Amino acid sequence: MRDVTITYLGAQGDGGAVLADGQTLHVPYTLPGEQVRIERTASGKWAATEILAPSPERTEPPCPLFGECGGCTLQHMDRAALLVWKTDRVMAALKKAGFSDLPEPKAFQVQPHSRRRADLAVRREGKEVLLGLHTRGSTDVIDVTTCAVLHPAIMDCLPALRQTLRSLEGLYRAADVRINLLESGLDILLVTDGPLSTVDRTRLATFSAEQGIPRICWQRQGDQGLPETAAQTRPVQHTLAGSTVSPPTGAFFQATAESETLIQQAVLDALPKLNKRDVVIELYAGCGTLSFPLASRARVQAYEGYPPAAAALKNAAGGTRLEVACRDLNRQPIMAKELAQAGCVVLDPPHAGAKLQMKQMVMGKPRSLIYVSCNPAALTNDAAALHAAGYRLTSVTVIDQFLWSAEVEAVCGFKHESSRRSRTGLSHSG
Numbered sequence: 001m002r003d004v005t006i007t008y009l010g011a012q013g014d015g016g017a018v019l020a021d022g023q024t025l026h027v028p029y030t031l032p033g034e035q036v037r038i039e040r041t042a043s044g045k046w047a048a049t050e051i052l053a054p055s056p057e058r059t060e061p062p063c064p065l066f067g068e069c070g071g072c073t074l075q076h077m078d079r080a081a082l083l084v085w086k087t088d089r090v091m092a093a094l095k096k097a098g099f100s101d102l103p104e105p106k107a108f109q110v111q112p113h114s115r116r117r118a119d120l121a122v123r124r125e126g127k128e129v130l131l132g133l134h135t136r137g138s139t140d141v142i143d144v145t146t147c148a149v150l151h152p153a154i155m156d157c158l159p160a161l162r163q164t165l166r167s168l169e170g171l172y173r174a175a176d177v178r179i180n181l182l183e184s185g186l187d188i189l190l191v192t193d194g195p196l197s198t199v200d201r202t203r204l205a206t207f208s209a210e211q212g213i214p215r216i217c218w219q220r221q222g223d224q225g226l227p228e229t230a231a232q233t234r235p236v237q238h239t240l241a242g243s244t245v246s247p248p249t250g251a252f253f254q255a256t257a258e259s260e261t262l263i264q265q266a267v268l269d270a271l272p273k274l275n276k277r278d279v280v281i282e283l284y285a286g287c288g289t290l291s292f293p294l295a296s297r298a299r300v301q302a303y304e305g306y307p308p309a310a311a312a313l314k315n316a317a318g319g320t321r322l323e324v325a326c327r328d329l330n331r332q333p334i335m336a337k338e339l340a341q342a343g344c345v346v347l348d349p350p351h352a353g354a355k356l357q358m359k360q361m362v363m364g365k366p367r368s369l370i371y372v373s374c375n376p377a378a379l380t381n382d383a384a385a386l387h388a389a390g391y392r393l394t395s396v397t398v399i400d401q402f403l404w405s406a407e408v409e410a411v412c413g414f415k416h417e418s419s420r421r422s423r424t425g426l427s428h429s430g
């Protein structure tokens, strides 16, 4: 047992203390400025046994499962302070990338009970089925009976879903459930460790009809290929800036409806003045969250690597100024010459960032670039390449769409002044 002072929050949201010998300790559920008594747990990690002097930013966690459930790590922190911390994280990531002249960031935070995507774990335990999230740092599952993050439409269906899962012959021990709350209702992807029987399919169809769920897809764990539709009562649809897509099961969408709008608006706000002939190149387009708003301003060439998402986007693009191609940008990045011609390049890469694509980007030097990031560490790497290539950072919007976790979304605008005069070919400056 020892007493320490917490001086910072680490990337995972744990409090950090620096000891006299320079060693650092991470202590979950503590905040900067706090004096805490800590001891090692059986797993060798540090845990606070007593908060000796609490931070003024400490608050009562709203969820009774907090501390046990691995979904939230920062419910003990005041929400306004949390947004400041996340904003500082994004700005620190950009500073680390080399940008010193930082614009004043805009910052937004979503409301509780608004998350419309849930990745849940399922465990059979005796006669019961647990449906919820992993406990922190383990593969054990905590039955989620209440949640301050998930949208009520998702929470309301969980008791009936739990009952249905309990009855499935194709659920031996474990399963995963991904739920997307779309405009047409809940879209469910179930991945079980056993095959679905005929009776299982009838049960899923009954559950879907009784709960008004448009579609349930299923896949067996470890199977390659696409999931199959196990039950469908009506079309699955989602409207983005006036265009209606029919997304594939498990499709990527931004975490909440509110943050979807905030991200779309931040991207539109960061667009440069475009003329009629300008083309916007959009990379990692998904089902079109950004593509359709962008197509209201310019011709858009959108690229997406997951074939079912690219197909959904292509099918919905009729009558818009959007062209869509399916392309794996890790294997086949858009080349510098093409990027150099764009009026703007918008990219929203996955968590790992866009390393290979950035190599072409800094050779092509499009005059304007908007980077949507969900990972400050990847943002540092990719933005460092832009800084080295002579880009200026012009705008930053931070969106706390993963409330009470350490995750943060950011929309960053970059400009390359010298690229203006070389738009008809590759810029060799810088």
Ligand SMILES: C[S@@+](CC[C@H](N)C(=O)[O-])C[C@H]1O[C@@H](n2cnc3c(N)ncnc32)[C@H](O)[C@@H]1O
Pocket (backbone or CB within 6 Å): 252, 253, 254, 284, 285, 286, 287, 288, 289, 290, 303, 304, 305, 306, 309, 327, 328, 329, 330, 331, 348, 349, 350, 351, 374
């Ligand atoms: C963070 S999501 C953004 C999607 C979309 N912009 C949105 O806001 O809904 C990243 C997208 O990149 C796609 N993706 C991941 N790896 C890719 C790759 N190597 N090439 C092309 N697309 C990829 C994913 O399928 C996903 O749709």
